[in-house]
Amino acid sequence: MTMLASTGLNILAIGASRNIGYYASLRFLDNGDTVTFLLRNPSSMDEDADIQKHVQTGRARLVKGDGLVAEDVRNVWGEATKERPVDVLLFTVGFTGKASFHLTKGFVITPQDLVSKCLLNMLCEMPKTQQPPKIITLSTVGSTKTSREQASGVGLKVMYGYLIQSPIMDKLGMERIIYHCAGWDWNPEDGEPKDEVVGKGWRERPGLPAPGTLRDTAMVVRAALLTDGECLADKKGREAYRVNEGEVKEGYNVSRRDVGHFIFDAVVNTWGRYGGKQVSIAY
Numbered sequence: 001m002t003m004l005a006s007t008g009l010n011i012l013a014i015g016a017s018r019n020i021g022y023y024a025s026l027r028f029l030d031n032g033d034t035v036t037f038l039l040r041n042p043s044s045m046d047e048d049a050d051i052q053k054h055v056q057t058g059r060a061r062l063v064k065g066d067g068l069v070a071e072d073v074r075n076v077w078g079e080a081t082k083e084r085p086v087d088v089l090l091f092t093v094g095f096t097g098k099a100s101f102h103l104t105k106g107f108v109i110t111p112q113d114l115v116s117k118c119l120l121n122m123l124c125e126m127p128k129t130q131q132p133p134k135i136i137t138l139s140t141v142g143s144t145k146t147s148r149e150q151a152s153g154v155g156l157k158v159m160y161g162y163l164i165q166s167p168i169m170d171k172l173g174m175e176r177i178i179y180h181c182a183g184w185d186w187n188p189e190d191g192e193p194k195d196e197v198v199g200k201g202w203r204e205r206p207g208l209p210a211p212g213t214l215r216d217t218a219m220v221v222r223a224a225l226l227t228d229g230e231c232l233a234d235k236k237g238r239e240a241y242r243v244n245e246g247e248v249k250e251g252y253n254v255s256r257r258d259v260g261h262f263i264f265d266a267v268v269n270t271w272g273r274y275g276g277k278q279v280s281i282a283y
Contacts, residue, residue, distance in 0.1 A: 008033040009267070012080040012133075013090040014067050014122060017044055020138055020223070021092030023231075023260030028088075029054040031268070035090075036061040036080040038072070067093060067118035068111070073125045085130045088267055092138040093118045095167040109167045113197045116173030120199070123181065124207035132209065134275065135218045136263055137178055141251070141280055143171040143222060144190040150247045173197040175278070178220055182276070183212035216276040221263065222247075224254045224282035231257035232283075238265065243274065243281045251282020258283075 009028065013035050016025045025035045035054075037045075042062040045051045054060035063079050065072030080086050093115050111117070119137065126132065142148045173193035179186045180203060199205070232240035232255070241258050242248050262281055266274045 009087040010080065010084055011035045011088045011090055012038070012076065012086045013092070014038045014076075014118065015093035015138070016090060017041075019092070019094065020226075020256045020259045020263070021090055023257050024090060024092070024263040025060075026050055027260060027264035028267075029059055031264070032059075034059045034061070036063060036076065036086075038063055038065050038067060038076040040064070040066050067121060068114065070121050070125060073118075073121040077125050077127060081127055085127070086133045089122065089126070089133050089135045090263070091119060091122060091136060094138070095170075109170070112167075112170060113173070113199070115167075115170040116177065116193065116198045119174050119177055120202060120205060120208070123177070123209055124205055126207070126209070128207070132214055132217050134267060134271065135178070135214060136267070137174055137218070137220050138259075139171045139175055139220050139222045139278075140168070141222045141224045141247070141282070143168055143175055144187070146187055146190055147222065147247060147280075150249070169193060169197050175220055177202070178214065178218050179278075180211055181209040182214040182218045184215070184278070219266065219275055220278040221259070222278065222280040223259050224248065224251045224280070226259070227253050227255045229255035229257070231255065231261050233258050233261040233265075238262075241281055241283055243279050245274075245277050245279050248280040248282040251280065254282050 008031065011025070011028050011033055013021055013025050015021045016037055017039055025037070028035055037060065039062055042064050045062060051060055055062065061079065063076045065076050067073060095109055176186065176193050177198065241254055241262065242251060243262060259281055
């Protein structure tokens with residue numbers, strides 16, 4: 001393997017074996033940045049030519065581990081910071097796991113605390129000897145009560161408020177954790193995540209960044225209904241999608257590739273506009 005000198009950004013990615021995190025990571029790699037992936041199954045990328053060409057240069061680093069296991073998270077932070085501090089934590093853990101349907105609860109994902117617990121582990125194990133990196137967390141439109149009230153169409157309101165209320169609670173937990181560590185104002189109308197999602201006394205977890213620590217370095221991205229469509233921004237630039245602080249009015253869907261484009265562009269070009277905020281993206 002040919003090892004290149006450390007240039008560009010140093011990125012740690014979790015939840016990036018596919019979909020938005022994967023597409024964003026490829027853009028960083030093609031930009032000359034280094035990405036360390038935490039993967040439960042690194043062999044899943046063995047036949048991925050786009051990733052393997054960067055593995056051969058040493059820019060893509062595949063580390064086996066589970067974000068639910070604190071020791072694995074501690075290990076990947078150590079691997080990612082061997083040469084220099086991490087510049088960006090790309091957290092795009094999504095709804096995975098076994099799903100079952102309940103009449104009153106809609107679809108329940110097991111484990112129901114996947115996203116929140118992984119984020120808590122990443123933040124609590126994050127090295128404290130440096131300034132915190134930019135932290136990008138992927139959420140969804142409809143993650144909070146006020147967000148659902150502004151969702152476009154009755155169908156989406158039913159989906160977010162009933163069909164996927166269990167995984168939505170996990171995303172709410174993730175957002176609440178970021179708001180706490182960033183010291184952002186939380187809307188009391190949105191309530192609090194359940195203890196079974198974030199854990200009782202989660203604010204006192206050892207290693208969790210103190211309120212205000214992530215004020216300018218965190219970004220919560222709420223994406224509209226996701227599709228597998230092409231990246232329109234490759235042809236039209238940023239005008240292909242709309243991004244607003246808070247909610248995107250009357251936004252219905254957006255492709256995963258375009259969300260990946262936005263994340264890359266936000267880090268490289270427009271952090272001054274979107275960093276330190278909760279933003280939403282839709283067509």
